[in-house]
Amino acid sequence: MLRWLVWRDLMLAWRRRADMLSTVFFFVIVVSLFPLGIGPETQLLRTIAPGVVWVAALLASMLSLGRMFANDYHDGTLEQLLLTPQPLFLVVLGKTLAHWIVAEVPLVLIAPLVGVQFDLSGETLRILFVSLLLGTPVLSLIGSVGAALTLGLRGGGVLISILVLPLYIPALIFGAGAVEASIMGTTPTPHIYLLGAFAIVSLLFSPWAAAAALRISLE
Amino acid sequence: MAASERSRRTAREDIADSRYNSAGGRIDILEVSKLGCVRGDRRLFSGLDLSVSPGTYIQLTGPNGSGKTSLLRILCGLLAPAEGEIKWNGGNIRSLGEEYVADVTYLGHRHGVKEELSALENLRITNALNGVEISKERALAVLKEMGLAGRESLPARLLSEGQRRRVGLARLLVCNTKLWLLDEVLTSLDKGAVALVRSLIENHLSGGGIAIVATHQELELSAGHTKRLELTT
Numbered sequence: 001m002l003r004w005l006v007w008r009d010l011m012l013a014w015r016r017r018a019d020m021l022s023t024v025f026f027f028v029i030v031v032s033l034f035p036l037g038i039g040p041e042t043q044l045l046r047t048i049a050p051g052v053v054w055v056a057a058l059l060a061s062m063l064s065l066g067r068m069f070a071n072d073y074h075d076g077t078l079e080q081l082l083l084t085p086q087p088l089f090l091v092v093l094g095k096t097l098a099h100w101i102v103a104e105v106p107l108v109l110i111a112p113l114v115g116v117q118f119d120l121s122g123e124t125l126r127i128l129f130v131s132l133l134l135g136t137p138v139l140s141l142i143g144s145v146g147a148a149l150t151l152g153l154r155g156g157g158v159l160i161s162i163l164v165l166p167l168y169i170p171a172l173i174f175g176a177g178a179v180e181a182s183i184m185g186t187t188p189t190p191h192i193y194l195l196g197a198f199a200i201v202s203l204l205f206s207p208w209a210a211a212a213a214l215r216i217s218l219e
Numbered sequence: 220m221a222a223s224e225r226s227r228r229t230a231r232e233d234i235a236d237s238r239y240n241s242a243g244g245r246i247d248i249l250e251v252s253k254l255g256c257v258r259g260d261r262r263l264f265s266g267l268d269l270s271v272s273p274g275t276y277i278q279l280t281g282p283n284g285s286g287k288t289s290l291l292r293i294l295c296g297l298l299a300p301a302e303g304e305i306k307w308n309g310g311n312i313r314s315l316g317e318e319y320v321a322d323v324t325y326l327g328h329r330h331g332v333k334e335e336l337s338a339l340e341n342l343r344i345t346n347a348l349n350g351v352e353i354s355k356e357r358a359l360a361v362l363k364e365m366g367l368a369g370r371e372s373l374p375a376r377l378l379s380e381g382q383r384r385r386v387g388l389a390r391l392l393v394c395n396t397k398l399w400l401l402d403e404v405l406t407s408l409d410k411g412a413v414a415l416v417r418s419l420i421e422n423h424l425s426g427g428g429i430a431i432v433a434t435h436q437e438l439e440l441s442a443g444h445t446k447r448l449e450l451t452t
Contacts (some may be wrong), residue, residue: 001347001348004348007344008344008348010331011335011340012333012336015335015374016335031357046250073387074329075331075332075333075334076327076330076331076332077332079329080331080345083295083297083325084320084348084349085320085321085350086350087317088315135341146345219297219298
């Protein structure tokens with residue numbers, strides 16, 4: 001069942017490629033604006049790089065979160081999903097996984113490329129990639145709760161940012177911290193472990209919270 | 220395929236019959252007691268009692284805003300009732316959970332059809348998500364029966380309103396659920412499609428199923444027994 005749901009969402013995303021591409025372009029442009037604005041001061045660029053890339057990733061995922069359930073809500077397929085004979089948290093988990101693949105994985109893949117603009121070393125770019133790979137599932141998981149809570153509300157886009165961005169702070173701190181540690185020449189491992197722990201915790205709680213929120217939103 | 224279809228139906232009839240006889244009378248498998256619904260600060264209905272036995276068609280009527288949609292959404296479990304309870308085969312639907320959902324097909328007044336996907340993909344995916352995986356050939360045959368031959372691979376957004384409705388209704392041909400809850404599904408359907416829905420419901424009823432349909436159109440079914448439930452404001 002989960003396989004069909006993920007496949008369905010991936011196919012829908014493919015048919016609406018423009019949505020997916022706009023998220024990636026947003027990320028690339030936001031990250032590129034900083035080196036262009038600051039100029040070729042490599043020391044400063046290296047210092048701000050972890051924060052800039054991570055914050056840009058958080059903001060880019062804000063763009064796609066609103067669509068996570070909204071399209072299905074409007075054409076009535078979401079209520080059909082609620083009425084399929086399996087636990088709702090599995091449905092939410094499937095949609096979250098699809099969201100991660102569609103909206104976050106492209107960012108993870110392109111991040112080392114845009115990171116080059118900040119004069120980062122190969123090793124640091126690798127850590128940036130790993131930290132985003134571990135951190136972006138957190139963005140999708142926690143984001144699913146926000147998306148479910150704001151479903152069908154007017155001005156949901158702003159509300160979702162206000163709800164979700166504060167919850168992203170631990171991921172931001174550990175993710176950017178890992179990259180920073182690598183720039184400083186110390187070991188990024190503790191940050192990576194903490195980020196992984198945070199990802200597991202959000203995997204345990206988010207699907208249930210989002211499922212409960214969906215039930216309320218659809219009443 | 221047609222033969223297996225028929226044999227399945229008779230099998231279901233037998234089950235329904237045994238259900239009639241074993242308790243020395245007809246068992247009501249859907250029981251609604253003292254159901255009340257409040258939306259916002261308005262009470263739509265209260266004290267609604269209903270017991271439905273297999274093979275029953277219930278036509279749900281009432282003026283706009285009288286709570287037809289809310290009643291159907293309560294019956295399928297999307298909406299929690301303000302008071303009262305619903306029992307399916309003797310168990311409360313809230314505690315039955317997925318077991319109950321597996322017996323129900325609900326079609327809302329929104330089609331539940333993805334515009335980006337073709338009719339074929341819509342049908343196969345919706346059924347797979349409901350645990351009924353069907354082959355491509357079977358899906359094509361079903362769509363042909365629904366009068367969508369030649370349009371199976373078009374994205375649903377290119378179909379007309381009525382055709383999209385037909386895509387949604389195609390599920391009824393495939394699902395093997397006992398309780399159908401249909402909300403205004405006859406709107407924007409032509410005469411042929413209405414006749415098709417009528418025969419679908421007749422088959423469903425003679426197989427021991429239950430259909431609760433919110434509609435103002437008289438269907439005049441030749442199978443099962445028809446009840447009317449009118450909600451007032």
